[in-house]
Amino acid sequence: MLKSNLVLRSTLLLFFASFWMMNTYGQDAGRKTISLNDQWEFQKENGATEKVNIPHTWNDKDVLDDVASYYRGLGIYKRKLKLDETAKGKAVFLVFNGVAQEAEVLVNGKSAGKHIGSYTHFIVPITQYLNYKDDVVEVRANNRFNEDIPPLTADFTFFGGIYRNVTLLITDPVHFSQKENGSSGIFITTPQVSASTASVQIKCSIDNTSDVAKKVQVLTTIYDAKGNKVANQTVAVNLGRGNMIVVQDLKSIQKPELWSPENPYLYRVVTKIIDAKTKATIDQVSNPLGFRWFKFDSDQGFFLNGKPLKLIGASRHQDYENLGNATPDALQTRDIELLKNMGGNFLRVAHYPQDPLILEACDRLGILASVEIPVVNTITESEAFTANCLNMQTEMIKQNFNHPSIIIWAYMNEILLRPKFTTDKPRQQIYYDHIRELAQKLDDLTRKEDPSRYTLLVNHGAFDIYNRVGLTKIPMIVGWNLYSGWYSGVPADFARFLDRHHKELADKPMLVTEYGADADPRIRSFLPVRFDKSIEYAIQFNQVYLNAMLSRPFVSGGMAWNLADFNSETREETMPHINNKGLLTIGREPKDTYFLYQAYLASKPYLKITSDQWKDRAGIADSASSTCTQPLQVATNLKSVELFLNGKSLGVKDAVDHICQWNVPFVDGKNQLRAVSGDHTDQTDLNFQLQPYRFADQIKFKDVNVLLGSKRFYIDEKEHQLWIPDQPYRAGSWGWIGGEPFKGTNNRITYGSDKNILGTNNDPVYQTQQVGIKQFKFDVPDGEYELSLLFAELVGGETKEALAYNLDNNHKKEVVEQRIFDVAINGAPFMSKLNIATDYGYTTAVKKKTTITVQNGKGIVIDFNAIEGKPVLNAIQLRKIY
Structure with a gap:
């Protein structure tokens, strides 16, 4: 924790220092x-x-509560603006x-500008609306659904609001244009780069908003990282009212230091x-410059500066724990x-394009990047939708044009x-034609705006349909989001898919743009299976994927989905409203999968x-004996x-796919572990x-928390409780008699339910159950005990749309039957x-507690007597009082 705080503090100091320098530097240079x-006032x-x-x-x-949907509508922000005579x-x-996602900006009650799209920035000129006394800015933001x-x-989740920084910019009437789709008005390219020499071209868009022509000079200077001047060029310009484009070519930069x-x-x-x-300097803008050249090859993968480089990283969503997308x-910066x-x-x-700080950090830290617009899952066949897509693509390219980290622009x-x-095939073909036409327009636009970078279109794993519709032919790189062994199939299918692409699309470079498995940080298993949400299954899954990609040169790279867990309001599952595929938690704590990487x-x-x-x-x-043997893993590149336990060696293990594993005999209490190589x-x-x-036995019993119908452990961090898997009754111990684990209502879940359990934050406790249970017994010695029985009805309730991502998730129609039963404890009625x-209510947590x-020497016997249907028990707790 201390280390994390120090990192955060140092990052803040660096940021504020750079922000202060940027502003004072800009103010000295004619802009403020x-x-x-x-000081904003807000109201829905x-x-x-x-x-x-x-x-x-x-x-x-509201995206985290148990009420379906969240506010998507109008939000109004107001602020006073104090400007002096200067x-x-x-x-x-x-x-x-x-601003998400439709914005109108008013100054003193008059509309000064509008913008469509949540994820690109925009600039509104307000000079003509100001009175320089008691100016008021109003921003009307709306995140409603708009087709x-x-x-x-x-x-x-489509969060609403002014969720990124707002800045007042004051310039001379002669300034670098603020009309170039939210960009700085300056576009830098490197037409020629090698280890021996490089050239730079600077294209400037300059506005003169005054009525007076002005003679100016445009001076561009390139500085190295130490502040030494490397090259410069001055161009004399006579500016009339309006806009002028100035192009400068700085050639023969010798032995450039290459970016990598x-x-x-x-x-x-x-x-x-x-x-x-x-x-005098009228206006001034500074941009980063990195000298590098790169290419994608369909057989040999990616090359940077003439050397092969396997691209391995992650995708990122911008939201953060309890903050939504309004992230400081x-x-x-810490994410990068x-x-x-x-x-x-x-x-x-x-x-979608993200905060400017993200790509600034990529430039500075050496992270290559792709950026895309949010054309996801489906389109609207309207001229307005197409126009908005093309405008978003243009804004994305122009606003981020000068980042050396970017090598790819994507669009679907x-x-x-x-x-x-789906029930009208001729009409569906027309829809597919519209998608292909939109993709082609976006690709053409991208290649025109920036021929120096690659284009990318990202598909899910339905190879045949993307090929048939023609979407694999349009982009320069084909991206695949592949979840074999998660949403469909088995992990081994992944490598077969990669080989199929290389065989059937031999001329197309490829990237694995998504892959991952949910890893709820609270769930562990020593018998991991698909969709148990355990950390252990995710470890195995990622090992298979990494091995397949790293061993195939034609795979240019792979991006884990996702860098961190993120909010998805419509999801339920073990942690409702959160997608748990992150290598980090939504609060950016590393999971074991992060250590594996x-x-x-x-x-x-x-x-x-x-x-x-x-x-x-915990364990039995x-x-x-006085020990419990459980597996323990060490991630290593050695x-x-x-491994030593309490100073005693447990032996040397060779790493298999970067994991060493031991069966460790844990003792009660503190266990000191030390790994040495x-x-x-x-x-x-x-x-x-x-x-x-x-x-x-001699081991003292305190309490136990048991999950019925489950083979996974669950960590309740708030109440500091660990729930362990059940077991059939064993004489002298405890366990269930009769019944079988709940198997769910769809094909992808091997046990349990993925429904949101109302009235609890501990959904995994209630998402499994023993169906048809007859008894649960504890052969405890005499004494006073506190017993809790936990129930939830997992069949029935509101029918919700299945996640589209679950490719083999064929929901069975739930057969809802009456379930009525009695519960007795040691022969006495407890629940009738x-x-x-x-x-x-359905999918609602029920916990009934009693003392016994x-x-x-009779122990505790809980009887479940069926009246109609099959009795169930989801979990049970027992605590010895004295």
């Missing part, structure tokens, strides 16, 4: 930028007014980094407008630092996942006891590792609660004629 993030339509600061979203809480005669702009604005549907992930060397390009008469600057520390060299900015994601007109990708020796995350374990003793060590302390094999659905006096 002032943050407008404070017809709602109460509250004071807020930017970044802000009105959906940070602003008169200047050009004044409001710069918005992100003409992408995204229409997606597996992420190992050496992200950045030059700085400073472009000035200078008054020809007074020599320092936390956004975490990706770099993982050993990643690529970021897929998905599924899984667009055939939810095809319309470090082991695969680290350039230096790496050693990590992955269960360091799982600090509190091995027979009458050949072998030796040569000079490299890692150690941690685990606390273990040993459950007696038989209650008559229990009808969970009628009495409490055990005497005469």
Whole structure:
């Protein structure tokens, strides 16, 4: 925790230092930028007014509750704007980094500008609306569904609000244009780059908003990382009113320092407008410059600066725990630092352009990147939808044009996942034709706006349909989102898919743009299976995928889905409203999968006891012994590792796919673990609660929390409880008698339910159950005990649309039957004629607690007596009082 705080503090200091320098530097150079993030008043339509600061979203809480959907509508922001006399005669702009998703900006009650799209920034000129006394800015933001604005549907939440920074920009009437689709008005290319020489072209768009012609000079200077001048050029320009394009070519830069992930060397390009008469700087803009060249090859993969480089990294969503997408600057930059520390060299900015800080960090840290617009799952066949897509693509390219980290522009994601007109094939073909035409327009636009980079269209794993519709032919690179072994099939299908692409699309470079398996950080399993949401299954899944990609040169790279868990309001599952495929939690704590990637990708020796995350374990003793044997893993890039438990060696294990595993005999209480390989060590302390094999054994019984119908462990972090898997009754111990695990109502889940359980944050406790149970017995010694029985009716309730991503998720129609039963404890009635659905509601957590006096060596016997249907029990707890 201390280390994380230090990183965050240092990141904040660096940010504020750079922000101060940027502003003062700009103010000395004829322009002034002032943050407008404070002192806003906000209200939803017809709602109460509250004071807020930017970044802000009105959906940070309602997307996490148990009520379906969230507020998608109008939000109104107002703020006073104080400008003194020095602003008169200047050009004044409001710069918005992100407003979701339709925005209208009013100044003193008059509309100054509008913008469509949540994810690109925009600039509004406001000079003509100002009175320089008591100016008021109003922003009307709306995140309503609009069929003409992408995204229409997606597996992420469409947060509303002014959720990125707002800035006031004041310039001279002669300035670098603020009309170039939200860009800086300056576009830098490197027409020629090699290890020996390079050239740079700077294209400047300059506006003169005054009525007076002006003679100016445009001076561009390139500085190296130490501040030394490398090259410069001055062009004399006579500006009339309006716009002028100025192009400068700086050639023969000798022996450029090349930009790469190992050496992200950045030059700085400073472009000035200078008054020809007074020599004063009128306006000035600084941009990063990285010298690199690259190519994608369909057989040999990706090359940077003439050398092969496997692109391995992750995709990123912009939201953060309890903040929605209104994420502070320092936390956004930290995401890229975490990706770099993982050993990643690529970021897929998905599924939309993100805060400018993200690509700035990629430039600085050496992370290659792709960026895409949010055309996800489906389209609308309207001229307005097409126009909005083309405008978003143009804004994305122009606003991010000068980042050396970007090598790919993308424009569609899984667009055939939810095809319309499934019952009308001729009409569906027309729809497919529209999709192909839109893709072609976006690809043509991209190649025209920026011929120096590659284009990418991203598909899901339905190879045949994308090929038939023609979407594999349009982009320069084909991206595949592949989830074999998760949403469909088995993990081994992944490698077969890669080979099929290489055979049938031999001329197309490929990227694996998504792959992953849910890994709920609270769920562990020693018998991991598909869709149990365990960390252990995700480890195995990622090993298979990494091995397949790294062993195939034609696979240019792979992007894990996702860097961190993210919000998806429509999801239910073990952690409702959260997609758990992240290598980090939504609060950016690393999971074991993150450590696995470090082991695969680290350039230096790496050693990590992955269960360091799982600090509190529990388990049943091995027979009458005083230990419980459980597996423990170490992630490493070393050949072998030796593990010590409480100072005693458990032997040396060779790493298999970067994992060493031991069966560790844990003792009750503290267990000190130390992993050693040569000079490299890692150690941690685990606390273990040993459950007696038989209650008559010497191990003292305290309490036990048992999941019925489950083979996974569940960590309740808030109540500091660990739930363990059930077992059939064993004489002298405890367990169930009769029945079988609940098997769900669709084909993809091997056990349990994926429904949102109402009235609890511990959904996994209630999502499994023993169906048809007859008894549960505890052969405990005499004494006082607290017993809790936990129920939830998992069949029935509101029918909801199945996730489109579950490709073989053929929902069976649920057969809802009456379920009525009695519960008795030690022969005494406890719950009579229990009808969970009628009495409490479907998928609702029910917990019934009682105290029991055990005497005469009879233990505890809970009977479940069927009246109609089959009795169920979801979980059980027992605690000894004394």
